[in-house]
Amino acid sequence: MAERPEDLNLPNAVITRIIKEAVGSPGWRVGAGRTSRQRGSGSGVRVPGPGPQRYSPALFSQLPDGVNISKEARSAISRAASVFVLYATSCANNFAMKGKRKTLNASDVLSAMEEMEFQRFVTPLKEALEAYRREQKGKKEASEQKKKDKDKKTDAEEQDKGRDEDNDEDEERLEEEEQNEEEEVDN
Amino acid sequence: MAAAAGSGTPREEEGPSGEAAAPQPQAPTSAPGARLSRLPLARVKALVKADPDVTLAGQEAIFILARAAELFVETIAKDAYCCAQQGKRKTLQRRDLDNAIEAVDEFAFLEGTLD
Numbered sequence: 140m141a142e143r144p145e146d147l148n149l150p151n152a153v154i155t156r157i158i159k160e161a162v163g164s165p166g167w168r169v170g171a172g173r174t175s176r177q178r179g180s181g182s183g184v185r186v187p188g189p190g191p192q193r194y195s196p197a198l199f200s201q202l203p204d205g206v207n208i209s210k211e212a213r214s215a216i217s218r219a220a221s222v223f224v225l226y227a228t229s230c231a232n233n234f235a236m237k238g239k240r241k242t243l244n245a246s247d248v249l250s251a252m253e254e255m256e257f258q259r260f261v262t263p264l265k266e267a268l269e270a271y272r273r274e275q276k277g278k279k280e281a282s283e284q285k286k287k288d289k290d291k292k293t294d295a296e297e298q299d300k301g302r303d304e305d306n307d308e309d310e311e312r313l314e315e316e317e318q319n320e321e322e323e324v325d326n
Numbered sequence: 327m328a329a330a331a332g333s334g335t336p337r338e339e340e341g342p343s344g345e346a347a348a349p350q351p352q353a354p355t356s357a358p359g360a361r362l363s364r365l366p367l368a369r370v371k372a373l374v375k376a377d378p379d380v381t382l383a384g385q386e387a388i389f390i391l392a393r394a395a396e397l398f399v400e401t402i403a404k405d406a407y408c409c410a411q412q413g414k415r416k417t418l419q420r421r422d423l424d425n426a427i428e429a430v431d432e433f434a435f436l437e438g439t440l441d
Contacts, residue, residue: 147373153364154399158418161400162407207417212406215423215440216399222439223398224373224391231387232380243374243383248390256432260397267363267393268386 147221154217155208162206227251365392405430 208216228243230251235243245268252260370392374383402423409422423440427433 147369147376149365149369149395153366157364157396157399158403161403162418205416206407209417209419211420212418212423215420216402216406218440219402219423219427219436220395220399221373222436224370224395225377226435227391227394228374228377228380228383231391232377241381243380243387245384245386245390248387248394252394255435257394257398260394263397264390264393268390271363271386271389 148214148217149220151213151217154220155213158208158213158216159206227255230254363389363392363396365395367392370395402426402433405433 227248228251231243231247234247234250234254235241238247240247249261249264252258252264367388371383371388374380374388374391403418405426406418406422409425410416410418413422427436427440
């Protein structure tokens, strides 16, 4: 089944959320605050449909009031985002090829943004990249730390086992000595 | 006489930390508000792979593309919304998007692709 690249849509719910948060809403109410296409009692159930998964418009009710998006507009924006990714990939790939590399890397994408005249994205993207690298590093360290602790614990448990046995012997001796003393006193 | 053994003596422990009960390491934290990317990376990766000229893409590249796509959606939505507001509407419609694409140079690459 040949899929056109544009058919690889991004999830509608996420697109909607991004749009709504971007446009913002200082809290005005719009009519009923709901789209007129609402079906059922807002169960937020996934509605089966052809092609990419579709979400019931009732999901909109979780989002800030004040902004609505028609289905056509949302799906057009979603497609636009896919086209954007494809275009950016192609530009980035050119930079990678220029650098005689076969793998796209982050700087290729950043160069592509400038090429596409989206320079204003470059700074926020660099910040996001820093945060992403820190997170990856953190995850790696956390899992290494976990492993170290696990090993340490296993070693410590083995040591304790030995120590406990020694303790028992000492205490028995102590008790014997006390008994002896008492006997002497009685006698 | 039989003496009561010192059974009352409490057993001495080495101390509560005898078992190297180190404080549990925190699970890898992803602070709730600091999600770095909302779009699923797998879908973005699928889009990237759809390009026949692309051999491989690094994880960082996929991440930045996802983030860039989000920024793009925010940007175009805001621009389109301005048109809606001018028309005194609070619902974004397709024509608002078309207007934004025509008006903004950076969106020129979208012309003809959304139909």
